[in-house]
Amino acid sequence: MSVIKIEKCPVCGSGDFKKVFDAVDHFSSREVFPVCDCRMCGFRFTNNFPSEDVIGKYYDSPDYISHSDSVLGMTNKLYHLFRRELLKRKIRLVKKDVARKNARLLDIGCGTGYFLHAAKEAGLRVTGIEKNSMAREKASSLFSLDVREESAFFHLQPSSFDAVTLWHVLEHLEKLNESLEKVNEILTPDGTLILALPNHLSYDARIYGNQWAAYDVPRHLWHFTPFTLERLLKRHHMKVVKKYRMPLDAFYISLLSEKYGGNNLWGQYGRAFLTGTAGFFRSLHKPEQSSSLIYIVHKDA
Ligand SMILES: [Zn+2]
Numbered sequence: 001m002s003v004i005k006i007e008k009c010p011v012c013g014s015g016d017f018k019k020v021f022d023a024v025d026h027f028s029s030r031e032v033f034p035v036c037d038c039r040m041c042g043f044r045f046t047n048n049f050p051s052e053d054v055i056g057k058y059y060d061s062p063d064y065i066s067h068s069d070s071v072l073g074m075t076n077k078l079y080h081l082f083r084r085e086l087l088k089r090k091i092r093l094v095k096k097d098v099a100r101k102n103a104r105l106l107d108i109g110c111g112t113g114y115f116l117h118a119a120k121e122a123g124l125r126v127t128g129i130e131k132n133s134m135a136r137e138k139a140s141s142l143f144s145l146d147v148r149e150e151s152a153f154f155h156l157q158p159s160s161f162d163a164v165t166l167w168h169v170l171e172h173l174e175k176l177n178e179s180l181e182k183v184n185e186i187l188t189p190d191g192t193l194i195l196a197l198p199n200h201l202s203y204d205a206r207i208y209g210n211q212w213a214a215y216d217v218p219r220h221l222w223h224f225t226p227f228t229l230e231r232l233l234k235r236h237h238m239k240v241v242k243k244y245r246m247p248l249d250a251f252y253i254s255l256l257s258e259k260y261g262g263n264n265l266w267g268q269y270g271r272a273f274l275t276g277t278a279g280f281f282r283s284l285h286k287p288e289q290s291s292s293l294i295y296i297v298h299k300d301a
Contacts, residue, residue, distance in 0.1 A: 002051040014040035021210040026260040033217040044223035103162040109169030113139030193297035202291040203279035213256035242296040250291035251276030
């Protein structure tokens with residue numbers, strides 16, 4: 001298996017790291033991966049992770065919700081229940097910042113295309129990028145969307161999109177800096193980048209430590225905070241102009257973390273509810289403690 005060993009911090013370029021803990025791949029392989037912090041800038045990342053050509057098998061499970069429509073288990077049922085509401089909220093956020101009629105939107109990692117379909121219904125001209133061929137086919141057959149494979153991304157024309165969205169996707173991309181550089185290139189000068197990312201400074205992340213489900217090794221390579229994201233974007237001449245909390249993620253991630261902890265079902269739900277509630281109220285006053293955040297990003301003039 002080819003393994004990617006990070007020698008230089010993708011955010012600041014330093015090679016001075018410390019291992020914070022080992023995290024287990026609870027979702028698929030049960031393999032263990034070291035999670036490290038850069039001593040210079042504090043950026044957290046998974047190390048020794050499988051390279052792009054072999055990481056596919058770590059996504060292979062019917063449980064992976066983003067690529068599956070099966071309603072399996074209570075957790076998935078809840079997810080599907082909230083998905084509709086979340087979709088509406090995403091569309092509202094995009095429209096708020098991208099007011100232009102017929103604005104062109106690119107969704108990277110669009111999965112089966114539910115968000116793109118909703119965006120199209122809301123009057124945007126949409127294109128998707130998705131590496132999973134089954135998800136791509138489903139997006140085409142379900143919604144007749146223009147969804148291209150991953151390699152097409154680096155061939156997109158400069159200034160060809162008013163908005164680019166990555167909903168819980170940037171943390172999966174091996175080519176982190178190259179991808180952000182390309183995103184900057186394909187955005188118009190007044191274009192908007194929207195990122196949704198887990199936040200390991202959140203209350204639930206601190207409660208669950210290395211069992212926090214949103215570490216999701218080795219699928220999540222990069223573990224952001226509002227501070228390290230800001231620093232990375234600066235490298236690419238972009239800046240965060242607004243942050244939104246994703247309060248429901250605290251419940252969902254707590255529930256998954258409990259499930260990985262292997263406690264009985266009612267115990268899992270009880271504790272997840274308490275942690276989610278505590279996280280929810282804390283993030284009301286301190287958005288930087290939210291389990292996940294949505295970032296609205298503009299080019300830095
Ligand atoms: Zn660093």
